[in-house]
Amino acid sequence: MRRDVRVLRRELPFFLLRTVMQPLLFIVVFGYMLPRMGFVRGEYTTALLPGVIAVSLTLSAVQSVALPMVQDFGHTKEIEDRLLAPIPIPLVAVEKMVMGVLQGIIAALVVLPAGRLIMGPIAGLTLGHAGTALAVTILGAATFSAIGLWLGSAIGATQIGLMFSIIVAPMIFFGCAYYPWRGLDPIPIAKYAVLVNPLVYVAEGMRAVLTPEMPHMPLAAVVGALVLLLAGFSALAIRSFLRRAIG
Amino acid sequence: MSAAIHISGLRKEYPTPGGGTVIALAGLDLDIASGELFGLLGPNGAGKSTTIGILTTRIRPTAGSAVVAGADVRRSSVAVRQRIGVVPQRANPDLSLTALENLVFHAGYFGIPRVAATARAHTLMGTLGIADKMRARVGELSGGQQQRLMIARALIHEPRVIFLDEPTVGLDPQARLGLWEILRSLHADGRTIVMTTHYMEEADQLCDRLAIIDHGALLALDTPVALKARVPGGGTLDELFISLTGRELD
Ligand SMILES: Nc1ncnc2c1ncn2[C@@H]1O[C@H](COP(=O)(O)OP(=O)(O)O)[C@@H](O)[C@H]1O
Numbered sequence: 001m002r003r004d005v006r007v008l009r010r011e012l013p014f015f016l017l018r019t020v021m022q023p024l025l026f027i028v029v030f031g032y033m034l035p036r037m038g039f040v041r042g043e044y045t046t047a048l049l050p051g052v053i054a055v056s057l058t059l060s061a062v063q064s065v066a067l068p069m070v071q072d073f074g075h076t077k078e079i080e081d082r083l084l085a086p087i088p089i090p091l092v093a094v095e096k097m098v099m100g101v102l103q104g105i106i107a108a109l110v111v112l113p114a115g116r117l118i119m120g121p122i123a124g125l126t127l128g129h130a131g132t133a134l135a136v137t138i139l140g141a142a143t144f145s146a147i148g149l150w151l152g153s154a155i156g157a158t159q160i161g162l163m164f165s166i167i168v169a170p171m172i173f174f175g176c177a178y179y180p181w182r183g184l185d186p187i188p189i190a191k192y193a194v195l196v197n198p199l200v201y202v203a204e205g206m207r208a209v210l211t212p213e214m215p216h217m218p219l220a221a222v223v224g225a226l227v228l229l230l231a232g233f234s235a236l237a238i239r240s241f242l243r244r245a246i247g
Numbered sequence: 248m249s250a251a252i253h254i255s256g257l258r259k260e261y262p263t264p265g266g267g268t269v270i271a272l273a274g275l276d277l278d279i280a281s282g283e284l285f286g287l288l289g290p291n292g293a294g295k296s297t298t299i300g301i302l303t304t305r306i307r308p309t310a311g312s313a314v315v316a317g318a319d320v321r322r323s324s325v326a327v328r329q330r331i332g333v334v335p336q337r338a339n340p341d342l343s344l345t346a347l348e349n350l351v352f353h354a355g356y357f358g359i360p361r362v363a364a365t366a367r368a369h370t371l372m373g374t375l376g377i378a379d380k381m382r383a384r385v386g387e388l389s390g391g392q393q394q395r396l397m398i399a400r401a402l403i404h405e406p407r408v409i410f411l412d413e414p415t416v417g418l419d420p421q422a423r424l425g426l427w428e429i430l431r432s433l434h435a436d437g438r439t440i441v442m443t444t445h446y447m448e449e450a451d452q453l454c455d456r457l458a459i460i461d462h463g464a465l466l467a468l469d470t471p472v473a474l475k476a477r478v479p480g481g482g483t484l485d486e487l488f489i490s491l492t493g494r495e496l497d
């Protein structure tokens with residue numbers, strides 16, 4: 001655990017660059033340029049910011065767990081020294097997930113003020129529910145860390161790049177990140193189809209706590225779905241981690 | 248002397264991609280006494296690493312049992328890991344850390360406080376001749392230096408039983424002799440040492456007792472002297488190996 005914190009601290013700039021870049025570009029283009037060019041209405045930023053935060057925190061959680069894990073198991077075997085530590089092996093997996101959550105929180109904490117700064121004032125943005133916001137962040141990051149652990153331990157090094165492009169890109173675009181879920185009301189098929197996408201719940205959860213004035217999915221539904229997804233993916237992830245860790 | 252390691256009926260099958268199984272260990276029985284410097288000798292694919300893997304709780308046996316330092320590898324794997332040190336076949340240092348951090352963090356997993364661990368790391372790195380690499384990122388170390396770092400890591404928590412999987416592969420002759428010295432002094436210290444090798448000379452010179460294995464089965468178990476005496480007219484371990492398996496090692 002402390003080992004991972006030390007490594008994270010050393011590599012923080014690269015970490016931020018990797019995970020926060022895409023969301024920040026989105027903020028600049030869609031949150032700053034387009035509204036000022038008059039292509040989208042001002043309140044689009046209200047829908048965008050929570051979604052962008054959701055994308056950054058989930059992406060950083062999933063990547064920070066999955067990518068090193070693939071290397072660890074595939075090539076460097078660095079994780080071996082932790083597997084020789086006198087603690088139960090599932091704890092090693094849980095530690096990886098905790099680190100993923102931590103990095104998700106960091107990403108959210110960077111993107112929120114940065115977004116606010118670039119976009120200018122955002123109608124309906126409130127920090128009144130900071131506690132709940134943190135809870136949703138942790139829940140979302142934990143779910144995606146579990147997904148990262150599962151991908152990282154179930155997939156070989158050669159396929160992980162492919163995996164990211166065929167899973168992560170659609171997940172982001174169909175994740176209600178760059179538009180609110182209720183915006184899909186006119187397209188009922190899409191509205192219900194996207195519910196399989198875990199990102200939807202994180203994005204809508206962020207909307208529920210950061211911009212509650214906007215129409216959004218009920219917070220209870222968000223939390224319920226995330227708890228279920230977290231439980232499911234954790235079980236899956238720890239199983240595949242154990243299978244990979246012990247020959 | 249009490250048994251440090253008790254292996255009985257140990258069997259390991261690996262699934263193959265084709266749906267079949269590879270039998271890596273075909274029911275191994277072995278007892279290693281406390282304080283022994285024990286060698287597992289056999290050609291590539293004999294099952295040496297698999298045996299070490301099971302004894303160090305990294306591989307789950309298909310059948311049979313193994314007790315290491317009083318703890319069962321299946322039921323009490325955490326206790327086993329607490330009492331052993333492991334030098335893997337391939338060096339696997341933590342590349343994101345410095346050499347010193349590698350040791351101190353590893354000691355941390357065993358609950359050794361930072362200050363004590365740092366002191367011990369200094370001593371070990373001095374003994375192993377890598378003291379000048381303390382603050383270097385591990386990637387800057389040569390293969391032999393990384394290997395010695397792995398030995399330091401295996402010793403940092405002062406384990407009772409030490410496992411080394413082909414520790415001298417890839418070392419130059421001088422480094423190999425240096426490692427032999429280290430192993431001898433650990434042995435003199437009373438630690439139990441289990442090492443694998445496919446070098447006859449190394450097994451002959453270094454080990455108290457040897458188990459010769461091939462195809463996952465035990466072919467012979469004795470002191471090097473007694474093993475060599477089995478060859479009619481007194482010969483070498485190489486000759487014994489040929490007479491046991493009908494082929495040469497390597
Ligand atoms: N993870 C694995 N999956 C499938 N087969 C394996 C695996 N590890 C080892 N084997 C097979 O088991 C046998 C014994 O291997 P190993 O214990 O590594 O031998 P040694 O260390 O003596 O060279 C070999 O036939 C090897 O191909």
Ligand SMILES: [Mg+2]
Pocket residue numbers: 295296297336412413
């Ligand atoms: Mg081997």
